[in-house]
Amino acid sequence: MESSIQESIFEQAKRWVYQAGNLIKEQLHQDYKIETKSNANDLVTAVDKHIEQFFAEKIRTYYPDHLLLGEEGFGDHITHLNQTIWIIDPIDGTMNFVHQKRHFAISIGIYDHGVGEIGIIYNVMDDVLYTALRGKGAFKNEAKLSPLPRDVQLESSIIAMNSSLACQNRRVNEKKIQQLIKDSRGTRSYGSAALEFAFVAEGILDGYITMRLSPWDFAGGMVILHEVNGVTRQANGQPVQLLENNTIIACNPSLYQKLLDEYVELK
Secondary structure (H helix, E strand, O other): OOHHHHHHHHHHHHHHHHHHHHHHHHHOOOOOOEEEOOOOOOEEEHHHHHHHHHHHHHHHHHOOOOEEEEOOOOOOOOOOOOOEEEEEEEEEOHHHHHHOOOOOEEEEEEEEOOEEEEEEEEEOOOOEEEEEEOOOOEEEOOEEOOOOOOOOOHHHOEEEEOHHHHOOOOOEOHHHHHHHHHHOOEEEOOOOHHHHHHHHHHOOOOEEEEEEEOHHHHHHHHHHHHOOOOEEEEOOOOOOOOOOOEEEEEEOOOOHHHHHHHOOOEO
16 A cells, blocks of 8 residues: 555544544443343444444445445455455444443554554543554554563563453363463453553553454554564464454564463463
């Protein structure tokens, strides 16, 4: 993607994200319909759907040759990466949105022929915008994020993960995850994959491990993390598959091999 085109799309996407954030704030304390999807804890609200529809209409009006991959059903059926694709989660952390009215984010990743060009994560209630343009660095609001240090040790690290990883688990070796909890300085769970990616990129987390993350959960964060030399890989060591669910390790580069070799073992 040419630099001028990349920057033009980036500026437009940021404007839409701020507009969408205001729409969410306007509806935050109103009555809205809450539904479940795959299970009783997998929530979706009318606000999620409204915000994704907002982006879908904008993209199809301004960029009719682009495709949209979204969580709530307003996107395209995508089977290849041979176009420009917007991968959007209108509200990442819907459970937090419903129960806490905070700790959720709008997440956008824009990929051109499979290459991550733009990443945007907007922490709506804190009014904090994480952004990245390929090759031009990552930012928290207007402050450029520093490259992640390469001398981080596990015993001084904070790792984000869902507590279910340490419970009886069908996908990972929970005993090794329990050992990771003991060996690291601490663990956290924020309930929003996008924010956890952003926090790793900022350096306030050192790693994030999660099962079966959907493309809209990681697309924006992966672009941002890449710009500070972070690592995002599948937990089997393979590259992330952009159109599939992935079990993911996203982390400081100095921790990746140790996490992969000693702690994250798939069953």
